[in-house]
Amino acid sequence: ENLLCSMTEFLNAFSPFSIHILRCCFILEEDRAPAPFTVTVTPCDVPIEWSILLYKTSTNFLGKAAPGDDDTHEVTKSQKIPKLVSMIFNYKGNSVETFVGMSSYSSLYMLEFLSIERDTHITVYLATDTASEHLYPELPIDPRIDVISIGHATVVLAWKHSPSVLQHKENIQYCLLINEKHNYKSLCAAETAIRSPHAKSPPALALSFSPYLVDHQQVMILSNSELSIINKVNSGEVRQICMGTKNIYTVTNLRPSIQYYFDVFVVNILTNASAAYTGTFARTLEEPKPKVIELKDGKVIHLILDVKKQKFYSLQYQARHKKIQFTFQSCSGQVWVQIARNGKVVASENIADFRQFSLKGKLLDMYLVQLRSTERTNSSVKVQVSSHFHKPLFPLLPESLKIKSFSKLRTCSSVTIAWLGTQEQSKYCVYKKMIKEDQVWMEVRNTDRCSGPKSRDKSEKLLCKYFYDINLRRAVTTQTIKGLEAGTLYLFDVYLTGPSGIPVRYHSKVVKTRKKC
Template sequence: MAPMALPWYLCLVLALLPGPSWQKGPSAMALLPGPSWQKGHSAMTLEKGHSAMALVLAPENEVPLRPTSWLPAGKLTTIHLPKGRTRRLYFTLKKKAAMMSVTVSPCDLPVEWTLIGRSLKDKGPKSLHWSSKKSVPEVWWQAPGIETKIYTYTGNAMDTYSGPSYAPASIYILRLRSKEQDTSSAVYLHEGPGPSGAFPELPPDPRVHTLGVGMTSVTLSWSPSSTQARLPQSQPSYEYCVLVNRQHNYRSLCAAREGIRREKEREKTRERKEKKKKVTVWPILKDWWWQQWDSFPDPKSPATVSDDKYGDLPCVCEGPDSVCTVSDLFPDTQYFFDVFVRDLLNGTSAAYTGMVARTHEEARPAISALREGELRWVTFRDGGSSEEFFSFRPRGWQQSGLLTLQSCRGSQRVKVTVSGKGQVLSSQAVGEDLVQMWLQGSPSYLIHLEREGTTGPVYQPASDPAGALRASVKMQTSSAYHRKGVPSLPSTLQIKSFNRLRSCDAVTLAWMGTEERSLYCVYRRRLGDKEGGGRGGKGAATGACVGPESRSDTERVLCKYFQELNPRRAVTTAVIGGLEPGVAYVFDVYLMRRWGIPVKYASKTIRTRREC
């Protein structure tokens, strides 16, 4: 058995120890554990008997001690860089190549790369020959040499070393290393003078400029690529891509793609977590339920949407133009803009220096503050703005108030919207009838009046004799202390007169009141013969917007307080004397309140008797 076992062990030793260098390394006894060596031939006997067979091995049959990666010239090479591990690329130059350039374009993370030239002190062992490029690294691994650092760079931007070849170098080494996490880099080797032409050349000014900034759009401009300027326009081989995001600028198109991909993955993870929170699962059917749920993906989920590397970003890769308008942006928001020039023939790209811009904020309307109990005539200029904004802060810890409005234009609709704490509290149309809106629950209120409909006859206050302003709405705001709701209004605003009680110098009026104690004032106005209407008519009646503030004190003839807890019996009367016989008078009654604007009853025209 012993003579037959020797050739089997001999083959195994020769396979593990390539070349003559195995004689200087550890013995076969240490490399091949096993008790059979103690029983068979010794390691010394094996070296003396079979050393000649080890010297005849060709370098092509040797197993490299390290993986050898050659960098070809004139070809874009993408290399994966594991975190913390150094990757090496080897290359040699032609004898006639006096110049060279090495370009490294990291994807999205900083990469440390170094270009080294190694020169051999003497030729390698005679047992190894330069039969092929595959064996060249084995030569300098085993032969003494000197390494010279030619260039080094650390960063995530594309960088190029360009210079003369290193004459003493027998072989060049390109070392690449990523310290943060796994990434990739594109490498390109060019032999000879001049630019390589593999990557687009940026112009002398590689910055992106802004031509205009609006609320929802930004217009960008940049200088064309130097390479594109040298090419005829009939051969468009370059295009520009514009990317916009809210996080940061990107140094390469590859980094932009990776950033979009990571953002989609984070969005999918968030949606998956939200879906798990919303779904209620029975404990017994939990496993079965989730299996059925996962088998039917949501059609709106990012997983089912086509993986567009540019997403929904506007103005992406639209051609050779160097001006672009990015629209559909949000007002008052900061955006990062990047421009990339792409070589369509080589599939490479270069990044311009990105810029940051903030869109303009929306035009905020002027907001007028309303004082306590202030009566405001809200007017709109013809051809001007059709909306007005007001703010009101009620007094007292209750934070409650009353807003009353009345339209002074019958053919035009006015809409009022009240907001508090950023939410709409109430919204309704304002007409000739009095509108009361109860304000409660907010320390301040925003009142928005918007004009709608067509124009029509309008009451013009005395404060606007020139007619430049057209009155539209009368409004008042008041703090309502210790109240729990809007004040009550009369069941009807009609004034009744009694023909039997009408005389040559006096008339009797009646109107409905409320269960709250309030002040009622009666105003009269004499009409001429041309103006006067018939007995009990409504000719020349004053408009609904004419309040006590617009009446003369000489027209007020009576003021009285009235209160009746039963609304059906809340009727009050007044006898108006001191009138002239046979004269028509217009009578107006106003309900004067502590909160809100006065309530005007419908005007009543009465002619006194001619003969009594």
């Protein structure tokens, strides 16, 4: 049915601001038998007051035009003025409300809408064919959202199916809204709150398949039947997820110890009409505080950084001397290290092999070390703190732990490699291993850089040698390995062992002998 609407403005005696009243009228068809009709109103922002007035008229007044007037909907002064007026419905609030009534002959209906707080907008739908129309999806008898489980970064939600999903599955979908502020009673209210104040209203609802997105929105297609939109608003991040007809969903990537509000809307994707389930909220669990490990002077500890168990690992040390040295040896993967002294960060770095930090402070300074794997998989690291600089546990290391090979000195049966040494007399042992083309990445990736020569098969050992040089520019040695097979890949490793007996492994080097000579 068509609605005739007009805006009336008057001055509120108790406020300097003017108030707007929107009036809409409709006349049901004259030849219709008495039948039910519905009026559904959705406030999209602030609470409103709305009413339905019934004007009893004579049979001559049914919204027809005066003689000579082509517009059949315009009410003119020549028409008969209604005689009897009665209010048949009135509501104040911000919930979606539907009035169901029976049409009658010779009646004019007037809808009045009043918003006192501020300018707002609403949606109004009038239906006379209530038997066949399915514009607004139905809610189940119990429209609550159940919180199944809560984690540190996840919440599992479930809700009962809408009867509309069971009857019109191809046209209905569920959309979930997550925010940190409050619940919303309608999809229209949620979109109004989310939309940027400078953005124009899109012609379709953002929670359904609207292509009209604004600058503060990011869209992610999660699967063929799942659409996610992230909105950046003043109150924080608002996430919208439309997941088809699934009625159980695991919300991921939440932050620990935050209260989130969840709203589920069942949406008719053909018309954008929707119905809201009763919203719920849940607070994610607090992230467990990592256990603080006490470091002892001179003692080496070996940590496995399990990314699934916890994000950060914490180590604590109280200085017994003014000068101390932290040593980190990454055994596998890359490790993020942060050192704080008395709460102030003094060092922060990603470590892929070996790193030492020499720090100077005061007696009894408290040091806190935080470690985190930068990989998706577990990493491992050895850590030592020492104030005895004259008795280092780890050997003196060269500027680089890389092994170099010389292409010009490569033959079908031999290769020549070189590596840097130090100013300290140390032992260097060379190992080789024959590998295949498809094993290169795994061999290099899964190398345990903290494992010593004892972990290698005796057949892989080639030789051990001692050398050093006071002049670091000359502290380099070369080694030619003979007796190799032509066109074959070899993995070479060098182990440096200092006076303390702790070995340090150079970066593995893969070299292929020439196929033809």
